[in-house]
Structure formats: C-alpha cells, structure tokens
Amino acid sequence: MQPHQTLPRANLAGWLYVSPLVLVLVPFFVAPILVVLAASFFATDGFGGLTPGFTLASYVEVLHSALTLKLYLATIKFTVLTWVFTLIIGFFVAYFLVFHVRNQLLAIGLFLLCTVPFWTSNIIRMISWIPLLGKEGLINQALLATGVIRQPLEVLLFSDLAVVIAYVHQLTIFMIVPIFNSMARIDKKLIEAAIDAGASRFDIMRLIVVPMSKSGIALGTIFVVSIVMGDFFVVKVMSGGGSASVVSAFYEDVGVLQYPTAAASAVLLTLVLVAIVSLILRTVDIRQEITR
Amino acid sequence: MSAVVADMPKSDMSKPVAPATTKAIAPSKGGRPWTFYVLSALFSLYVIALYGPMFCIYILSFQDIRGGLVFPMKGHSLHWFVDLFTQVRTGDVKGSFDRSIKLAVIVTLITVVVSFLAGLGFRKRFRGDTFVFYMMIGSLVAPGLVLGLGTGLLFQALGLNASWYTSALGAQLSWTLPFGVLVMFAVMSRFDLVWEEAAYDLGASRWQSIRLVMIPVLAPGLVAVALFGFTLSYDEFARSLQTAGSLNTLPLEIWSMTLNVTSPSLYALGTVTTIVSFIVIGASLGSIVLIQKKRGSSAKG
Numbered sequence: 001m002q003p004h005q006t007l008p009r010a011n012l013a014g015w016l017y018v019s020p021l022v023l024v025l026v027p028f029f030v031a032p033i034l035v036v037l038a039a040s041f042f043a044t045d046g047f048g049g050l051t052p053g054f055t056l057a058s059y060v061e062v063l064h065s066a067l068t069l070k071l072y073l074a075t076i077k078f079t080v081l082t083w084v085f086t087l088i089i090g091f092f093v094a095y096f097l098v099f100h101v102r103n104q105l106l107a108i109g110l111f112l113l114c115t116v117p118f119w120t121s122n123i124i125r126m127i128s129w130i131p132l133l134g135k136e137g138l139i140n141q142a143l144l145a146t147g148v149i150r151q152p153l154e155v156l157l158f159s160d161l162a163v164v165i166a167y168v169h170q171l172t173i174f175m176i177v178p179i180f181n182s183m184a185r186i187d188k189k190l191i192e193a194a195i196d197a198g199a200s201r202f203d204i205m206r207l208i209v210v211p212m213s214k215s216g217i218a219l220g221t222i223f224v225v226s227i228v229m230g231d232f233f234v235v236k237v238m239s240g241g242g243s244a245s246v247v248s249a250f251y252e253d254v255g256v257l258q259y260p261t262a263a264a265s266a267v268l269l270t271l272v273l274v275a276i277v278s279l280i281l282r283t284v285d286i287r288q289e290i291t292r
Numbered sequence: 293m294s295a296v297v298a299d300m301p302k303s304d305m306s307k308p309v310a311p312a313t314t315k316a317i318a319p320s321k322g323g324r325p326w327t328f329y330v331l332s333a334l335f336s337l338y339v340i341a342l343y344g345p346m347f348c349i350y351i352l353s354f355q356d357i358r359g360g361l362v363f364p365m366k367g368h369s370l371h372w373f374v375d376l377f378t379q380v381r382t383g384d385v386k387g388s389f390d391r392s393i394k395l396a397v398i399v400t401l402i403t404v405v406v407s408f409l410a411g412l413g414f415r416k417r418f419r420g421d422t423f424v425f426y427m428m429i430g431s432l433v434a435p436g437l438v439l440g441l442g443t444g445l446l447f448q449a450l451g452l453n454a455s456w457y458t459s460a461l462g463a464q465l466s467w468t469l470p471f472g473v474l475v476m477f478a479v480m481s482r483f484d485l486v487w488e489e490a491a492y493d494l495g496a497s498r499w500q501s502i503r504l505v506m507i508p509v510l511a512p513g514l515v516a517v518a519l520f521g522f523t524l525s526y527d528e529f530a531r532s533l534q535t536a537g538s539l540n541t542l543p544l545e546i547w548s549m550t551l552n553v554t555s556p557s558l559y560a561l562g563t564v565t566t567i568v569s570f571i572v573i574g575a576s577l578g579s580i581v582l583i584q585k586k587r588g589s590s591a592k593g
Contacts, residue, residue: 010418017413018424020406024469028462029431032442039445093338096331100324110335112577117342119523120569123546124562128345131352136362138348169341181478201325222433230435233529237550247435254441254534266438277433287425 033270040263050259058264067249068265072272075245078160078235079228082167086224087217089168090175094216095209098183111180118173126166126234133157133165158240166238167228174227175220182216183209218284222277229273346566353559361554372560383545385561391456392542393568396526398457399464403472403521404514410469411476412502415485432470436530439466444534459535467531468524472517479513512580519576523569 040058043051062068093114101107117125132138133156140152155161186209194204232248244252246269253262352359356367376385414421431439443463447454454460487509491501507514529543536544542565549558 010416011420014413014416014418014421017409018421021410021428021469021473022424024402024406024462024465025427025431027446028443028466029427029434029439031446032439033434034442035446035449036438036442089334089338092331092334096335100328100331113339114342116570116573117346119519119573120346120566121527121543121546121562123527123529123543123550124349124566125346127550127558127562128349131348131362132345134362138363141363169345172338201327226433226435230433230437230530232437233547247437251437254437259441259445262441266435266441269435270438273433273435277429286429287422 036263036266039259040267042260042263044258044260058260059268061261062264062268071244071246071249074243075229075247078163078167078245079225081164082171082228083221083224085164085168086172086175087220089172090179090220091213091217093172093176094180094183094213097180098186099209111176114176115173122170123233125170126237129162129166129169129238130157133162158238158242160239160243162238163235163243166234167231170234171224171227174223175217178219178223179213179216182213186212215284215286218280219286222280222286225276225280226273229269229276349559350563350566353556353563355556359556361556361559372556373564375555376557376560376564383548384540385542385545388540388542388545389564391539392526395456395461395464395541396522398461399468399525400518400521402465403468403525404518406465406469407472407476407517407521408510408514410473411480412506414473414477415480428470428473431466432474436467436528437533439463440531440534443531447535453537454535455537456532456539456541459537460532460541463531463535464525464528467528468521471520471524475517475520476513479510479516483510512583515576515580515583519573522572526565526569526572 039050041054041056043053043055043057045051097107097111101110130137134140135152135154135157137157139156140149143149144152190208191204194208199207229245230247232245232251235243235245235248236251246265250262250265250269253259253265348363352361352363352365353372354368354370355365355372356369357371358366359372360366414425440463443459444454447459452458483506487505488501491505496504527543528541529547532541532544533547540548546558546561546565549561
C-alpha cells in the first residue's frame with residue numbers, strides 16, 4: 001500500500017482483496033449463466049430430463065413463435081411507461097431535495113423518508129395496493145360516494161394500469177438516489193455564475209442541472225430497465241394473470257419443465273438487456289461515476 | 293443512499309453557499325419561488341403514495357374474524373396474527389421466518405467482510421479490475437429468476453441438493469455483494485488516503501492500519517453495508533425461488549400465500565415482516581447517528 005508501488009505487487013494486492021468477491025461471483029453468477037446457455041442447446045425428453053447435445057431447436061421454436069413478439073412488446077411497453085414515470089417523479093423529487101430544501105438536516109431526513117421502503121419487502125408493498133385499487137377498494141368507494149362513477153371501475157386492479165402503478169411505486173427510489181447524488185455534486189458557484197451572466201431559472205435547469213444529472217439518470221435507468229425487464233411476479237399478481245412478460249413466460253416454461261425453451265428465451269432476453277445496458281454505458285463512465 | 297446516511301456531517305451540501313446563489317435557486321431568506329410550492333406538493337403526494345398503501349394493510353391486519361381484504365374495518369382483534377402462527381393451512385410461517393432471519397444474518401456477515409475487502413482492492417487500479425467490476429454489474433442487473441434457475445440446474449448437474457443454506461445463500465450473495473461493494477465505493481470515496489499513510493509512518497502494520505484506522509473511520513459505512521446485506525437478503529425472492537430447495541424462506545412463503553390465501557392473515561404476515569424490517573432499519577440508522585454524535589462530541593472536547 002505504499003504510494004510508489006511496483007506494478008506487479010499492486011496487481012497481486014488488488015486481486016487478493018477482490019478474490020473473495022470473485023470466489024462468490026464465479027460459481028453463483030458466471031457458472032449459472034453458462035449453465036443456462038448450455039441448456040438452451042440441449043434437447044429435452046419433456047419431463048425435465050436434459051440430453052446433452054447441440055441443437056438450435058429451442059431457438060427456432062422461440063423465434064418462430066408469435067407469442068415471443070407479443071411478450072417482448074408487452075415487456076417493452078411496461079418498461080417504457082415505468083421508465084418515463086419514475087424518471088419524471090425521481091428527477092423532480094431529487095431536484096426539490098437538493099435545490100429547494102434549505103435546511104440540510106431536513107433534506108437528509110426527507111431523503112431517508114424516501115429510502116426506508118426500499119429496505120422493506122417488495123411483495124408486501126405490491127399487495128398493499130389491493131385494498132386501494134380493488135373493485136370494493138378505497139378509490140372505487142370514494143368515486144362512487146362522490147358520484148363521479150355509477151359502476152365500480154374494474155380496470156384499477158388486475159390490469160396493466162395496476163402493473164405500472166406497482167412498478168413505479170417500487171422503482172422510483174432507484175431514480176431518486178443516483179440523480180440526487182449527481183445533483184448534490186453540482187458546484188453552486190456554477191449556478192451563481194450563470195445567474196450573473198443573465199440566465200433564467202429555466203436556462204439553468206436546461207443548460208446546467210439536466211446535463212450535469214445525466215450520469216445519475218443513466219444509472220437510474222439501468223436499474224429501472226433491468227428490474228422491469230427481469231421481473232415476473234408484479235406482472236403475474238397485479239395483472240391478475242391477464243398480462244405476461246418475457247420472464248413470466250419463462251417462469252411458466254420452467255413450471256412445466258420445458259428447460260431448453262426457457263433457457264433459449266432467457267439467453268435472448270439477456271442479450272437484449274446487455275445491448276440496452278451497454279448502449280446506456282456509452283453515454284456515461286459508470287465506474288468513474290461511482291468511484292469518484 | 294448510504295453515502296448520505298454514512299457521512300452526514302461531511303455531505304456535499306454542507307459547503308458554504310454564496311448568497312447570490314441561494315437567492316436564485318433556494319433562497320435562504322425571503323420569498324420562495326412558485327416552483328417550491330409545486331414541488332413540495334409533488335413531494336408530499338409521492339410520500340403519501342409511498343406509505344399510504346402500506347399503512348392500509350397494517351390497519352386491515354388488525355380486524356377480527358369477519359375481516360376481509362378491503363375497507364371498511366370489521367372489528368378489532370389480533371385474530372389474524374394468531375391465525376398466522378397456529379393455522380396449518382397458511383403454511384409453515386414460523387419455520388420460514390426462522391430460516392429467513394438465520395440466512396439474512398449469515399448473508400450480512402459475509403457481505404460486510406467481502407464488500408469491505410473488495411472496496412479496499414478497488415481503491416487502486418490493478419490488471420483486470422474492469423473485468424471484475426463489470427462481472428459485478430452483470431450480477432446486479434441479470435434477471436434473478438434466470439440466475440436462480442441456472443444455479444438450481446448447476447446444483448442438480450453436480451448432484452448436490454439445493455437448500456436455503458447452500459444454493460440460496462450463494463444466489464442471494466450474487467445480489468447483495470454488488471450492492472455492498474457499490475455502497476463501499478461511496479464510503480471509500482470520502483476516506484482520505486493520508487490517514488492511512490500517517491498510520492504507516494507511525495509504524496503500523498497493514499493489519500493494524502485496517503483494524504485501528506480504517507474500520508473505526510469507516511464504521512458508519514460498514515453499518516450501511518450491513519443494512520443492505522440484511523434487508524436485501526431478508527426480502528429476496530426471485531433468486532431464491534429455484535434455489536431454496538424444499539424448505540421455504542419467508543418471501544417464498546408470502547409468495548405462495550398471495551396465490552392461495554384470501555384472508556387478512558396475508559396482511560398480518562405483511563405487518564409482522566415489515567416490523568422486523570423497521571427494527572433493523574431503525575437500529576442501523578440509529579447506530580450510524582450515534583457514532584457520528586460520539587465523534588462530534590469527542591472532536592469538540
């Protein structure tokens with residue numbers, strides 16, 4: 001750990017420190033991915049037994065199925081809607097906390113208020129919408145009582161709307177935290193200089209705050225997109241079985257022991273995810289962003 | 293989030309702000325811009341939407357035997373809590389609760405130690421560090437269910453039995469460790485290398501500098517890592533589904549209840565598990581504040 005270390009020693013020390021991490025990630029991340037990749041080329045007897053071999057049958061089946069396109073469209077729809085809402089809410093909540101709350105302790109307190117639910121169960125937070133959105137739920141009761149509607153609204157629960165509500169409820173925090181971190185780093189002198197140069201508050205937002213929050217937005221986007229695209233239980237429960245996503249179809253395949261088809265669809269999904277994430281990573285050096 | 297929690301007194305926002313700036317964007321005196329009121333309203337609505345539904349189910353879990361899944365409340369009792377732990381039809385709640393706590397404690401210990409070491413390692417560049425970094429990011433963003441299936445199949449292929457303390461433990465670590473290391477990055481970025489070098493100059497060994505300088509200085513950050521380790525493991529679902537073997541963890545139990553049980557005992561379980569989460573969150577944040585306070589007073593005295 002001396003400042004003037006020779007390179008090989010630094011390499012050795014670095015690897016020693018990260019070796020426990022690598023020892024966990026290799027068997028529980030790299031190996032499972034490789035197993036899924038291998039399984040996607042295997043044949044099956046239809047009862048969960050896998051025959052080692054090399055066949056592209058599963059990929060042909062997945063790619064030829066009209067269902068696949070439908071599943072991807074549904075997944076992309078949920079992803080885009082969730083992304084838009086979490087971004088708008090997350091950006092303005094972070095902006096409010098950083099630029100509008102005068103007392104620093106209060107700002108931290110309010111920030112913690114937003115993060116506490118993140119540390120509680122997602123499933124419980126999801127089902128907690130049932131007493132509100134259900135056919136006899138609070139929202140329908142209120143609307144009926146005020147005479148806005150005569151029949152209870154059925155689209156509130158067990159619908160695509162409910163799925164998006166549950167996603168936004170769970171995932172906005174993943175936007176707030178990185179955007180908050182980027183905004184808190186903006187040097188206040190920069191804004192002062194902009195005001196002296198005659199910038200309006202809208203100009204400051206457009207030319208300083210938004211560009212300088214870009215890395216936070218990128219990080220938040222990676223979290224939101226990868227979680228929504230990898231999710232199956234929100235779709236399954238909140239749509240009442242009416243909608244499906246790529247991973248919920250994967251879950252059904254696994255349930256009926258169709259491992260190769262499930263694996264092929266998982267490999268495709270992973271490729272799509274990798275493409276999206278690396279596209280986002282081109283706009284921001286995530287490592288430098290996180291470690292600085 | 294941890295960076296803020298762990299380093300309250302030294303947060304970026306604590307820098308003195310020039311008067312002209314504060315006037316335009318967050319006036320420290322005088323009138324507020326109209327956007328303040330709009331955004332406060334948005335923030336309040338967000339917090340209400342965040343907590344409102346959760347409180348609905350806590351309240352509804354205290355109904356009596358006539359209780360249903362929606363308002364209005366039907367009586368007040370602890371019937372559904374008793375039901376939860378005595379009825380067989382709701383499954384083995386007690387056992388899964390027990391397993392989840394044990395598993396979360398093991399995951400927390402491993403996460404803190406491994407993340408701390410990795411945080412030390414990543415402070416300097418070394419050959420292959422980018423590879424390890426992206427492997428970690430990959431583990432974070434990979435669909436949990438797919439990883440879980442891969443782990444399950446791997447255990448099957450190796451002839452090992454999947455169980456909560458082997459395969460599910462590993463699957464959960466693939467989720468908590470990347471979070472833990474990311475939190476360590478935020479914590480380490482505020483650690484001044486000079487302190488460590490001072491320790492070496494005074495003749496400390498590497499182990500002494502870690503034990504006597506780094507761990508005490510980084511203690512609040514390590515508590516934050518522990519908080520992530522515990523809560524992420526305790527609530528983990530997708531990765532455990534195919535790896536927990538025959539005995540369920542608590543989130544798996546909740547999952548099967550959401551599919552079968554249509555009584556408030558589901559809400560009662562939600563209340564119980566959230567109380568545990570709140571205790572853990574409160575204890576962690578409390579101890580971080582306590583450490584900071586102790587430091588503040590000893591620095592003054």
